[in-house]
Amino acid sequence: MxxxxxxxxxxxxxxxxxxxxxxxxxxxxxxxxxxxxxxxxxxxxxxxxxxxxxxxxxxxxxxxxxxxxxxxxxxxxxxxxxxxxxxxxxxxxxxxxxxxxxxxxxxxxxxxxxxxxxxxxxxxxxxxxxxxxxxxxxxxxxxxxxxxxxxxxxxxxxxxxxxxxxxxxxxxxxxxxxxxxxxxxxxxxFGQQAPAVAPAPAPEPAPAPAPVTVTKEFSLSSDVLFDFNKATLKPAGVEALDGLYGQIKAETPKDGSALVIGYTDRIGSDQYNQALSEKRAKTVADYLVGKGIPADKISTQGRGEADPVTGTQCDGVKGKKKLISCLAPDRRVTIQVTGVKEVTE
Structure with a gap:
């Protein structure tokens, strides 16, 4: 063949x-x-x-x-x-x-x-x-x-x-x-038999909904919490954190943890801004620990001038004061609370 x-x-x-x-x-x-x-x-x-x-x-x-x-x-x-x-x-x-x-x-x-x-x-x-x-x-x-x-x-x-x-x-x-x-x-x-059909099993009760992992993010302006170029809480910042702590406590996730992230604007060197963002994140975390959040459940990160929210909208601004005001949204502290919540039907 x-x-x-x-x-x-x-x-x-x-x-x-x-x-x-x-x-x-x-x-x-x-x-x-x-x-x-x-x-x-x-x-x-x-x-x-x-x-x-x-x-x-x-x-x-x-x-x-x-x-x-x-x-x-x-x-x-x-x-x-x-x-x-x-x-x-x-x-x-x-x-x-x-x-x-x-x-x-x-x-x-x-x-x-x-x-x-x-x-x-x-x-x-x-x-x-x-x-x-x-x-x-x-x-x-x-x-x-x-x-x-x-x-x-x-x-x-x-x-x-x-x-x-x-x-x-x-x-x-x-x-x-x-x-x-x-x-x-x-x-x-020859002699093929039809397969036996087993009786249908009784339906089992529907299982309880599985718990889900949730993440809630809170954000505060650094200008509310700190003076420009500083990492010490202002009185207005203390008041803002007291209100934020009440919101975090209301979430009450099971096995919850919190991550505090500090950001700066682009004014200044990368190294300086990184250090400043880390100090501000630690200041906020220490205050929340003092309010009642367990120290082993909270961590901090400083991201410096990364992830600006203003984008390029301040590129043409002249004068330092005007630029500082324009870049205010970039100076912020966010708190991410992650934990498990039970789902109710």
């Missing part, structure tokens, strides 16, 4: 889609197949009186019937009759053909992929071959691979490539070809 035909056979195995292919255990089945039979002849397969160029037709229609017993979903035994067709040739002995048929017996090994079974067969082929009035009987090795899927509970289809090596006796018949049979088939599975 040509390489392209073998490629078609292999690709066909993976183009099958269908129901669960594996039959039930201890199942008898029987079926038939039809396809393309191809005789391959090499120099070693031909007697000295003939020539490989004498072959005028390699291909014919082949087919057969088969039956088997599936012991379980991976192992079975299969037997059958195959008609492999004719190979025509023209030689000094006269025009003729080599006709082959026979009985096969093979072990069948399957692997289930859910949508299909891929299987292989290995066994023997007891052939009867005729050519130019001569006949020959013998046994040749047989290999096959294929795929099978269920059309419904009782019927299954298969796609198979079968190889039989050295059919006939080249001294008696002139030829000793190999044969490849690419076929499609359908088989009936």
């Amino acid at each position: 040509k390489k392209t035909a073998i490629a078609v056979a292999i690709s066909g195995l993976f183009m099958v889609a269908g129901a669960q292919a594996a039959p039930q255990d201890n199942t008898w089945y029987a079926g038939g197949k039809l396809g393309w039979s191809n005789f391959q002849v090499s120099k070693d397969d031909v007697s000295s009186t003939l020539n490989t160029y004498d072959v005028t037709r390699h291909d014919d229609v082949g087919g057969g019937v088969y039956g088997g017993y599936q012991f379980n979903n991976w192992f079975g035994i299969e037997a059958g009759y195959d008609y492999l067709g004719k190979m025509d040739f023209d030689s000094s002995a006269g025009a003729g053909d080599l006709q082959s048929q026979g009985l096969q017996l093979a072990a069948k090994l399957s692997y289930n992929l859910g949508a299909a079974d891929i299987y292989g067969k290995v066994g023997g082929f007891g052939y009867h071959t005729k050519s130019l009035g001569e006949s020959d009987d013998g046994v040749a090795p047989l290999l096959a691979f294929g795929t099978e899927y269920a059309i419904n509970r009782d019927w299954a289809a298969r796609f198979e490539y079968q190889w039989v090596s050295k059919i006939g006796d080249k001294e008696d018949l002139g030829f000793e070809p190999d044969n490849g049979l690419l076929s499609v088939g359908v088989n009936y599975r």
